Amino acid sequence: MENLISILRSDVVPSIVSYGKVTNIDGRKITMSFNNDFITIIINDDAMISSLAGNQDYDAGQNTSDISQIKVGDVLNVSLTVDESGNFHGDSVINFSQN
């Protein structure tokens, strides 16, 4: 276990990419699902969050966003890392479905 976590936290593994639809939001803890599998990620305070779709506040294209704009049902691409306990932490988030 320690070996697996140390590998995932090493410089050889710069990031892990996850993709899915948001099913639950609890503070900065976001649960996503894809093909009936679920993953929960803690979004870091300094995570870069952006949306690819346009909305009433932003023009179409990639825009800076924040976690409060992420909703259940949104489709996200999250770049994450693993902490020493095996929990996932989101470093950057791209929201594909903000309207």
Place this chain on the structure above:
Amino acid sequence: MENATIYFSLIVIFIMAFMLGVGLGFFLKTDNSAIVQVQPATELIALLSSKPVSGIMIYGTVEDINDRNIRISNQDESIVLEISAHAKVYKTADGKSEEIVFEDIKKGDALTINSTMTSDGKLRGDSVYIFTNIQK
């Protein structure tokens, strides 16, 4: 007078016992901040091999190649992973990318590998990108 002495002694003993208990409790208290919930390995492997995890990026320099197993290192850390027989291998130079074969990968090449975790906890390379050749 004798009863008063007994009551006084009992009170003193009670206070001393109470203070001793408080002191021991403080000394032996559990440091909750030190308790870390660690995911069981099987659970972590299951999560990493689940559908929402689309890829685990591997970056480093090729240290060794044995059959389809590549040892790749970065900053004194290294891992060995097997490159899938179906993996595509690309070489990128001057802004252009061309598909090459696995056998073209050499020691010293700097690679980015898109990998996935198998259900038995092994990393499997699904696509390989050679960006530069580093002479060692």
